[in-house]
Amino acid sequence: MAARRTRGMTGGSDLSRATVARATAIAELLRYECSILLELYRKKESFTADVTVTESRLVSVPPPSSQLETRDKLWCLHSALLQCRSFLERAITKEEEQLGGGKKGDYETQRKMVKERLSLLLINTGELLKTAGGVMILTPSSEGLELDGPTILFELKLWVYRIFEEVDYWTKTAITTLQALPSVIAKERARTTRVRSTRSARR
Amino acid sequence: MPRLSVSPSSKPNCSPVWLISVLLGLLAIHTNAKDVLTVPQQVILSANMYTQHLTISWLGGAATTFDLMILRTELNETVFYETVSVTMNQVSGRHQWNWTSVEPLECTSLSIKIRSRDGQTTSEWSNTQILQGSDLPSNEKFQMYPQDRIVPVGANTTFCCIVEEGLLFGTIRYGNTVMNTTRLSRRSFATTVVNQELSGETGTNVVCFDNLRTKLTGAVVFVGYPPLPTDFVCETRDLTSAVCQWKEQRDTNLYRKRGTRYSLNKRNCTLSSPEEKQKECSVAQWEGNFTLVAVNPLGQYSLTDSAEINHRVHPVAPDNLTFVVHAWNATVLWQWEYKSYSSLALDCQVELASQGYKTRGVPDAPDVWMWMNKDYTGQVIWKPLTQRQSHGLITGYEVTLWSPEVNFQHTELFSPDTYAVPVNLTQIATRSSDNKVMATVIAKNAAGVSQPASVLIPLRLTDVEPFTVSRAVYTDRGFPLFWQRNPNDTCAYVVEWYEASCKWDCPVEWIKLAAGNTNVTIKSANLQPGVRYNISLYSSSSEAPELLQHWQGYMQELVPSSSVLLSTTQHDSDIVLTWREIPLVNRRGFLLGYNIYISGGSQLTLLANLSDLESRSYTVKGLSQGLYNFTVKAYTSAGEDKGTTASITLEPYTDWLILEILASLGIIALLLAVVTFICYKKRKWVKKAFYPDIPEPKLSGDWSRSQGPLNVKPSPHSLVHMVEKPEWDSSKEVLVVIPEEDEFEGDEPVDTDEPTSLRYYNQVVDERPIRPRFPDSSDSSASSLDSACTDVTYTGIQTSGSSLVFQLDPQGSSEGQQPQADLSVCGGGGGGYRPQMQSRAPSDDIGLASPEPFLEPQAASAGGYKPQSSWHFDSPVDAGESGGLALSLGSPTSVASTQFLLPDGEERAEEQRQPSSSAATWFTNLLSSTKP
DSSP, X not given: OHHHHHHHHHHHHHHHHHXXXXXXXXXXXXXXXXXXXXXXXXXXXXXXXXXXXXXXXXXXXXXXXXTSOHHHHHHHHHHHHHHHHHHHHHHHHHHHHHHOOSSOOHHXXXXXXXXXXXXXXXXXXHHHHHHTTOOOXXXXXXXXXXXXXXXXXXXXXXXXXXXXXXXXXXXXXXXXXXXXXHHHHHHHHHXXXXXXXXXXXXX | OOOOOOOXXXXXXXXXXXXXXXXXXXXXXXXXXXXXXXXXXEEEEEEETXXXXXXXXXXXXXXXXXXXXXXXXXXXXXXXXXXXXXXXXXXXXXXXXEEEOSSOTTSSOEEEEEEEEETTEEOOOOOOEEEOOTTSTTOOSOEEESOSEEEETTOOEEEEEXXXXXXXXXXXXXXXXXXXXXXXXXXXXXXXXXXXXXXXTTOEEEEEEEXXXXXXXXXXXXXXXXXXXXXXXXXXXXXXXXXXXXXXXXXXXXXXXXXXXXXXXXXXXXXXXXXXXXEEEEESSOOSEEEEEEEETTXXXXXXXXXXXXXGBOOOOOEEEEEXXXXXXXXXXXXXXXXXXXXXXXXXXXXXOOSSSOOOOOOOOOOEEEEEOTTSEEEEEEOOOOHHHHXXXXXXXXXXXXXXXXXXXXXXXXXXXXXXXXXEOHHHHHHOOSSEEEXXXXXXXXXXXXXXXXXXXXXXXXXXXXXXXXXXXXXXXXXXXXXXXXXXXXXXXXXXXXXXXXXSSOOOEEEEEOTTOOEEEEOOTTOOTTXXXXXXXXXXXXXXXXXXXXXXXXXXXXXXXXXXOEEXXXXXXXXXXXXXXXXXXXXXXXXXXXXXXXXXXXXXXXXEXXXXXXXXXXXXXXXXXXXXXXXXXXXXXXXXXXXXXXEEEEOOOHHHHHHHHHHHHXXXXXXXXXXXXXXXXXXXXXXXXXXXXXXXXXXXXXXXXXXXXXXXXXXXXXXXXXXXXXXXXXXGOOEEEOOHHHHTTTTSOOXXXXXXXXXXXXXXXXXXXXXOSSSOHHHHHHHHHHOSSOOOOOOOOOSSGGGGGOOOOHHHHHHHHHHHHHHHHGGGOSSSOOOTTTTOOSSTTTGGGOSHHHHHHHHHSOSSSOOGGXXXXXXXXXXXXXXXXXXXXXXXXXXXXXXXXXXXXXXXXXXXXXXXXXXXXXXXXXHHHTOO
């Protein structure tokens, strides 16, 4: 039983490390795809470099802090990416409704790719969160998000642009967070092991 | 205000009361007018922000003309100020005027005021009504108008940007273009985009930045087209409902909510694939008349279609196809999807496939024709059998050539993809007296062989074109051909056509027609524009095909693909252009003629249009020397070819030069002849004028009887007159003898007894040193000077000794020798006359030129003889040159002769020494010989 548990523990550690690595790779791929999507959108809408969206973040999560535990960090990241996906899905729908054209081109393909890659990243961050013992609750809920978007078309375009930039931002954040995870996991595991050893010795 | 000016000088007696009354009257009229023109009241503004329409209504009383003024409130700039005619709405009692603003009405506040007008009279302005813009200070936001506008291609749209309170305006960009702007108010700036082009699918962004580019706002504009559906047609498949189809001729560039909405008979259509060009919409019941209305934000378009349902049946495929196959027949069974098909008259087509079953039909006979070259070679050709004609897979063809007369038969098998076989009938033609050979083609499939299809090949080919070639004119449906039908003919016809430029084994197409046809329209997918086709009509009977009629035509005439070969030559002063015919293949149309141009710079000037195709040369006349470029262009009904240009430099005509030289020479010769003739005719005058006879010396006393020494005394009355001419030239001074008879001719009788009166003239004569023909004058003069006893008359004195030669009278010369004999008689006298021969010195020129002989007679003479030394020599040059000759001037001669006494031999010697004098001598002789 102990051996099995040990094996299970070992397997769990391995799974976490592999998942982190995979999630990081997906995030990096997503960041690349996001940059292409932003480029295509700027080109499509003739947005030059001076067209900037500098308003506050659309995604609302607790401010990141180095004091947070891994589970909380993962929770924040996962929550932010979940919101990003909600925004992205809404943006795609609104854009199709209001500004959809006759033909589907590179932009539409890239947009779909980013959305799917983001979903894939979410699966991986979800797994990591589960491994870390976190709770997969979206805060705030989907209903709380301002997903309607503007009605004026130019503002809608800026809103879509903001969402793409938001995805880009949180993808970069995800990469940073995930890259920092293996050492944290190792430390925590070491600490957990020490605690258990102490307890065993006491018994 | 009406004004009345009163001049002090006018009507001083006018009553001031009258003036005041007029003034008051006018004032009253003016006041009355003001009473009638009520000031507009209750001005109400109603704005449609999307359409930018502003509706202004007011109570204006009875007035029908109003002045409307619209200003931008903040800057007090006039936007609109016009006099308009507005009638009162009888129901509401209000006047109403609509105005459309160029700028969106949100851009800035507008002030509107109205006044009534009657001619030049106006009311006061109404109270100003303000339509508030979005640039009020209370509305601090960064804004742009109009938003989400949809405009047609080519439209002009004005956008305005209201800068956020506290920011400064930067730029407005339309797409990627920075626009020029105008200020409408403190915060509002406008720009107008003209002749807008299609926007992107998501519209074109109009972005407004602040000056620091920290903030922006914008608008989207969609530029597209109104709908334009075409090819609207409705059909039925189930004989109940209608399925209507149409196409969109162009992309409107407007999609989704801005895309085109269609309605069919006022029922909305839901398109299954809105992005497809081919649209389809159904209605449950066939209504006979269908109206399609296409609407988008830029306009609408409607199409109609009407038809009976039976005329628009689009059959569906049979369902549940089953077969009942027997050994020799099969039964095909099927069902219709719609029951209504049972009452529909349908033609059913059953195709037999050979999958697992053997077809039983033999092929149809192929359609056979032939092509013959001019040397008994040719081709037997046939058309490929269609699938229906084949009745299965064709396995091959069997071709037989057969001539019954020479008992010749040759059969060959060919593969199924063979449709032409070459034939060589040379041998048969030499052996057979018959005119034809029969070619038979049989198609084979698995089921058997087809009926033989035959064609008779003529053996006696003629090169003669028996018929005139008509032109076939292509129409939309092909080449329509017509011919006369011979009532006796019962034969069928074959019409063949091929490219006229082809000469050998040509790919020919044909169509066979039954007897009795008199027209056909030739159609083929192979007909090419710009290609001339020969079209021939043959009779098809038991004999060899006989050519009945011949046409040529083009499916479409084009301009010639090549130009003529042009050459230029100069003929005399003309330029002859000659060119060759364009090859048939390159003509690409029936040539109608040639245009000849002369090109000056880049411009072509038409010289001539030659519609006669046979004349392929043209002469350009009347050109001056220089370089010329000529262009010749052939033209068809489609136009001219590119033309060929040839240059030529027109050279001066060399024959003319030769002619001119010859003519000049001829004229000179003629002139010479005329001069000669005149001289001949007037030789007497000429002689008198230029070569007068020297008068014979007159001797006083009887010389003949006395043989002794003569006591010559100069005549006391010998006179020598020196006559000077004003034009005398010292370099050519001569003294010319004026003959006595000339001097006194006709005036006075010549008194030969009187001492001769001599006049000496200075006259220009030939300078040539002509030597004396007769005995040298110097000799004679020297000799005569020696003689003191001779009575000498001076008959001629010249400064040049040569002048003395002009002793022209031969008679005189012969006579002149007589005195010489006489004179010799008195040679013994001490101071008397000495014969010239005796006093001859060894040197002709110098020896006798000694001055002494002159002195002797001077001393000896009693004074009647005037010595020559006393003469004045005007020309020392001549004197110097001639040396002793000069001294002989004035040499006395014998009275019996004007010639000097020199022997002939001397004369000849002199002539030889002076050849240049021969011409003058000849001329002198000529004149002398002609003396009568």
